[in-house]
Amino acid sequence: EIVLTQSPGTLSLSPGERATLSCRASPSITSNSLAWYQHKPGQAPRLLIYAASTRATGIPDRFSGSGSGTDFSLTISRLEPEDFAVYYCQQSGDSPPYTFGQGTKLEIK
C-alpha cells in the first residue's frame, strides 16, 4: 500500500501570500494518479486537482498541482480568505486501495 506523507502539518500564512503544500509518496507512484482536496469543517471535501496537475471543473486558476514519482505539490498562488482549510492528497494507482495523506491545515496567520 502506498503511504502519503503531507508536510507541513500546519501552515500559517496571510491572505495574499503564496502557499506550497507537499505530498510525498512511498513507494513512488508510477503514474500521475494523485489528487488534491480542500476540506472545510462541516462540509464535504472538494476536488481541486486530479491527475497531479489538472484542475477540476470550476476551480480557480490560483490553484495548481505538480510533481511525479514520489514528490507532489499543491500551490495556491495568492491566498484568498476562503482558502483557509485542510488539504488532503490522495493516490489511486492503477487499482485500489486509494489512500489519503494525513492532511495539511492551512490557517490564517
Next chain:
Amino acid sequence: QVQLQESGPGLVKPSQTLSLTCTVSGGSISNGHYYWTWIRQPAGKGLEWIGRIYRSGSTNYKSSLKSRVTISIDTSKNQFSLNLRSVTAADTAVYYCARVGFGYSSGSYYYYMDVWGKGTTVTVS
C-alpha cells in the same frame, strides 16, 4: 448536476451492523464512466477510504476492513449501500459517499472523487 445524499442510523450499538445508503440524484448510477465509493473520517483524524463499487456490482475494499465490509448497488433505485459488521467504537466517524471519476494517461489509470455527499455522522455506542 449530480448530488449524493447519505442516509442511515446515526447510532449503532457495538457488535452490530452499520448500514448506510447513498442516493444519487441528477444522474444515473449506471453511468459506466464512474465508480461509487465510501470514505470515512473519525473525529480529529484524516480521510480513510473504505471501498468502491462499479455498476456491474464489482467491488474493491480496504484490506483491513475487507472481512467486515460489504458494498452493494441497486441500479433500479439509483442507490448504493455500505454494510459494516461487528462495529466497535473505532468505527465512529463521519461517513461520506462519493462518485469516482477515472481517466487514462501515460499507460495507467488515475481515479479521483469528484462529487461527494455532505456526510453523515455515525456513533457506535
